[in-house]
Amino acid sequence: MRNKIPCSAERLGLLDPQMIQAVSEASAFQIAQQYLTENRVRIAEADDAQITSAVIGNAGLYEQTIRLKDGHLLSKCSCTLSEEPMCRHCIGVLLEYHRWSQPKPNADAPQESPPPNQAAHFVNRKTAGNTSSIAEVKLSDVVKFMEWLPSATTAIQAQGQLPDPPQCDSPEVSAWTHAICHLAEGRRTSDQAATRLRAEMRDRETHVRRVTQELQASMDEVKAAQMTAEELRLKIATYEDRLTKVAKLATEMVTCEAQLQLAASDLLQQDSQFEKIAGSIKEIAQTLIATAKPMLKDSE
Numbered sequence: 001m002r003n004k005i006p007c008s009a010e011r012l013g014l015l016d017p018q019m020i021q022a023v024s025e026a027s028a029f030q031i032a033q034q035y036l037t038e039n040r041v042r043i044a045e046a047d048d049a050q051i052t053s054a055v056i057g058n059a060g061l062y063e064q065t066i067r068l069k070d071g072h073l074l075s076k077c078s079c080t081l082s083e084e085p086m087c088r089h090c091i092g093v094l095l096e097y098h099r100w101s102q103p104k105p106n107a108d109a110p111q112e113s114p115p116p117n118q119a120a121h122f123v124n125r126k127t128a129g130n131t132s133s134i135a136e137v138k139l140s141d142v143v144k145f146m147e148w149l150p151s152a153t154t155a156i157q158a159q160g161q162l163p164d165p166p167q168c169d170s171p172e173v174s175a176w177t178h179a180i181c182h183l184a185e186g187r188r189t190s191d192q193a194a195t196r197l198r199a200e201m202r203d204r205e206t207h208v209r210r211v212t213q214e215l216q217a218s219m220d221e222v223k224a225a226q227m228t229a230e231e232l233r234l235k236i237a238t239y240e241d242r243l244t245k246v247a248k249l250a251t252e253m254v255t256c257e258a259q260l261q262l263a264a265s266d267l268l269q270q271d272s273q274f275e276k277i278a279g280s281i282k283e284i285a286q287t288l289i290a291t292a293k294p295m296l297k298d299s300e
């Protein structure tokens with residue numbers, strides 16, 4: 001987005017926060033202050049007439065160019081926000097530039113390292129009529145970092161131990177190495193946790209397999225017991241059948257015995273009648289003999 005605001009200031013450094021706030025949308029100004037607090041504004045090059053910068057926004061990095069020209073403040077940002085008359089990024093850059101361009105309390109003293117909040121800029125700072133530059137990040141530190149980075153990358157890819165980070169004077173470079181070491185350490189911890197979890201899962205799988213086998217064995221036993229029970233049931237049924245038959249036979253035997261007793265008593269009765277008849281016949285025979293004897297004597 002581009003914007004053009006009438007502005008009577010002669011130098012960008014004269015635009016103080018109150019003035020910036022007066023022309024800004026309240027929400028955009030508030031977010032810009034937040035960006036400042038979070039150190040997300042990077043002034044790449046600046047003088048009192050022009051600032052080139054970048055801001056780490058919520059959705060990426062945006063680049064800005066802000067100029068004072070012909071009584072106007074011209075701002076350009078690579079974002080697509082519709083905040084008027086300036087986006088939060090340009091407001092953040094102006095606030096940062098104002099803070100940065102204020103004279104240091106000990107301006108007479110030799111140039112000291114910048115305060116921590118400003119140490120994070122890649123800056124070639126040019127002031128009006130003064131072209132001296134201050135490298136806030138030491139080039140030697142950057143070189144050390146770049147030399148360290150390939151071996152660190154290799155170690156991270158191989159999941160090995162990181163090489164010792166370089167000793168740097170620049171807090172920014174130290175922050176980079178610390179961030180990488182921190183990430184690598186986090187990843188190593190995660191890998192260890194993953195390995196531990198995998199081992200636990202393997203143990204549990206073994207346990208589940210063993211329990212499954214035991215269950216299978218128990219089911220086989222139950223099945224065998226069921227078969228035995230079925231066989232026993234069949235045998236019992238057979239025995240019951242046989243018992244029924246035996247009971248029937250016993251009843252029939254009792255009946256037969258009674259019939260035999262009846263037959264026997266009949267026989268006994270008939271026997272006595274035979275004896276009586278035999279006695280009668282004997283008597284008749286004796287009578288006949290007795291009758292016949294005298295008759296025989298007479299005939300002689």
Ligand SMILES: [Zn+2]
Nearest residue numbers: 077079087089
């Ligand atoms: Zn913007």
